[in-house]
Amino acid sequence: MNRRQTIPKHLRYTIHDFNEQFPTDESCLEHLKEQRFPGGITYCDKCQQDRKHYKITGRPVYSCDHCGTQISPMAGTIFEKSTTSLRLWYYAMYLLASTRCGISAKQIQRETGVTYKTAWRMFRQIRSLLSEADMQLEGAAIEMDEMYVGGKSKGHAGRPMRGDKQKSPVIGMVERSTPEKIGRVKALATPDVTTNQILGLVHEYILPESTVFTDEYAVYDRLGARVKEHKRISHSSKGYVMGDVHTNTIEGFWSLVKRGICGVYHQVSQKYLQSYLDEYSFRYNRRDQGNLIFTSLLRRVSELAAPRAVGDRGMSRA
Numbered sequence: 461m462n463r464r465q466t467i468p469k470h471l472r473y474t475i476h477d478f479n480e481q482f483p484t485d486e487s488c489l490e491h492l493k494e495q496r497f498p499g500g501i502t503y504c505d506k507c508q509q510d511r512k513h514y515k516i517t518g519r520p521v522y523s524c525d526h527c528g529t530q531i532s533p534m535a536g537t538i539f540e541k542s543t544t545s546l547r548l549w550y551y552a553m554y555l556l557a558s559t560r561c562g563i564s565a566k567q568i569q570r571e572t573g574v575t576y577k578t579a580w581r582m583f584r585q586i587r588s589l590l591s592e593a594d595m596q597l598e599g600a601a602i603e604m605d606e607m608y609v610g611g612k613s614k615g616h617a618g619r620p621m622r623g624d625k626q627k628s629p630v631i632g633m634v635e636r637s638t639p640e641k642i643g644r645v646k647a648l649a650t651p652d653v654t655t656n657q658i659l660g661l662v663h664e665y666i667l668p669e670s671t672v673f674t675d676e677y678a679v680y681d682r683l684g685a686r687v688k689e690h691k692r693i694s695h696s697s698k699g700y701v702m703g704d705v706h707t708n709t710i711e712g713f714w715s716l717v718k719r720g721i722c723g724v725y726h727q728v729s730q731k732y733l734q735s736y737l738d739e740y741s742f743r744y745n746r747r748d749q750g751n752l753i754f755t756s757l758l759r760r761v762s763e764l765a766a767p768r769a770v771g772d773r774g775m776s777r778a
């Protein structure tokens with residue numbers, strides 16, 4: 461299936477669009493400035509009043525035309541202190557937003573000529589924007605399941621055999637889509653999977669009036685007391701759909717993650733596992749937005765930028 465063709469026209473954003481919108485470092489800087497200072501930089505912290513600012517040629521800063529105080533739109537963002545071209549950052553974000561299974565640092569290295577280390581650091585920074593830690597699941601029907609990354613032994617459903625410390629567990633919860641709204645996912649890397657952990661996550665992320673679907677694994681045993689209804693798919697019928705009792709939605713997400721981690725990233729250390737899960741979840745939760753996921757990602761740069769050192773009045777005075 462060619463997924464590109466399924467994206468409605470108004471949601472398409474191709475590499476051609478990218479090249480047109482962001483032909484140069486300057487155009488990216490201008491875009492970043494508009495995101496952080498809509499309507500332009502108007503306020504000078506030092507003069508403590510509105511002042512005209514002008515761009516300093518050859519440098520990514522704007523200067524107050526009265527006192528000369530300089531403001532960089534990159535300050536406080538993931539681009540601060542980077543010597544990599546801003547356009548390359550934008551391009552890396554475009555690629556990360558428009559693939560389905562992720563993009564490797566190796567590919568950026570090949571395409572653009574930056575070192576592997578630089579490419580890897582860029583992606584780590586970009587991924588740091590993708591966490592949706594506070595997001596609650598609101599769907600009436602939620603599927604919950606775990607998967608395991610790495611390790612060799614295969615217990616039931618890929619669950620680790622006793623003593624298998626190499627597998628890193630991930631607990632996932634996903635809303636089932638409705639005609640009005642696509643279902644969103646929450647995926648968390650955890651040191652282990654216990655009943656208490658499961659109950660804690662249910663309490664934190666799932667509404668009490670939801671119905672939750674799991675399999676028969678014992679860690680889900682006490683879940684029913686916390687939600688409206690707990691429906692379980694029996695092991696013997698795993699893989700089959702018994703009416704609405706299935707976990708196919710979360711399994712679909714797992715296969716996306718596995719394809720990416722095995723196929724694109726090859727292996728992911730425990731330390732960075734959560735950031736990769738955040739990357740997959742970010743795209744999954746916006747899969748109805750086509751390639752405009754890129755726009756959401758660009759917005760995150762400004763949303764998560766550190767506030768300016770001296771007040772943030774300049775930012776709110778749009």
Ligand SMILES: [Zn+2]
Binds near residue numbers: 507508524525527529
């Ligand atoms: Zn000034």
